[in-house]
Amino acid sequence: MVVLGIESSCDESAVALVANDRTIIAQAIASQDALHRPYGGVVPEIAARAHVEVLGPMVAQVLNEADMTLADVDAVAATAGPGLIGGVMVGLVTGKALAMAGGKPLIAVNHLEGHALSPRLADARLAFPYLLLLASGGHCQILEVRGVGNYRRIATTIDDALGEAFDKTAKILGLGFPGGPAVERLAATGDSRAVPLPRPLAGSDEPHFSFAGLKSAVMRAHESGKYAPADIAASFQQAALDCVLDRTRRALANADDVGSLVVAGGVAANLSLRTTLETLANDNDLRFVAPPMQLCTDNAAMIAWAGRERMNAGLLAEGGDPLDIAARPRWPL
């Protein structure tokens, strides 16, 4: 079985062909970073227009690379939300058109389910249930992944996502967009104890994340003129990771018999975050799984894979999802 996946919920246009045996037969990703960089963040209208331009040719390119036609595809999976609604609509309507033209079932995939199941695309040994930290520019959640379609959200952010906090810190320090990698690089040259910064919600009885107060404190530290940017970056990263460690530890204590700790989302590229979580997993006798970066950031292989998992789990109606299914800006798992 081969599933064609389409992703367009934020600023990555992506198309992939994934086989039942976990082979990514072909894939293409077009990043829009250069288009949004002048604005210091993703502009929804620009994102949607760019998806319109590139998705069609990318489908042709991926099929061509795989030496396949639409007739060789068994199902079409497209992100139906959550995300920037204009972009989601472009990808979903592309998926509907392909499904209709090829007489294939449409699978409307929740983007978060794509992230939640992507570690199983990379690692055939990863069994349910597992605890997932999903940290990107748009999401910051801890999920207990109990099975396909069976997710318990333990924590979410009450304000900013973790990647957003990195991006805003980068903006304050004048490091450009996207800011996560730049903050990590600068932090490596600074002193993480130099700037006193808060750890919002650390030690709290409630399970959630909060990063807005940390961002404001970074702003005040910068404006005080007392600290070197490298020290601010290092202190920020340490404070943010302390929060993540505290929240993940609390989630583990409240999770039922999970066998693995898994991290996904763009922030999973951060080496200090990986090390922190790996140590936590080892201390709790859990496997630590961090998929390759190309599967952590937004991509279409995870959407195709989630579609395949839904089909195999018997969660898809006969003939697929209806062609009038709506794109959803908000869609909690």
Ligand code: KG4
């Ligand atoms: O998953 P992703 O590519 O896109 C979505 O937001 O959905 O994640 C991008 C986010 C950005 O906020 C970026 O700054 C952050 O991941 N990021 C990092 C690093 N690399 C990317 N944050 C911290 N350290 C990094 N090395």
Ligand code: ZN
């Ligand atoms: Zn995402």
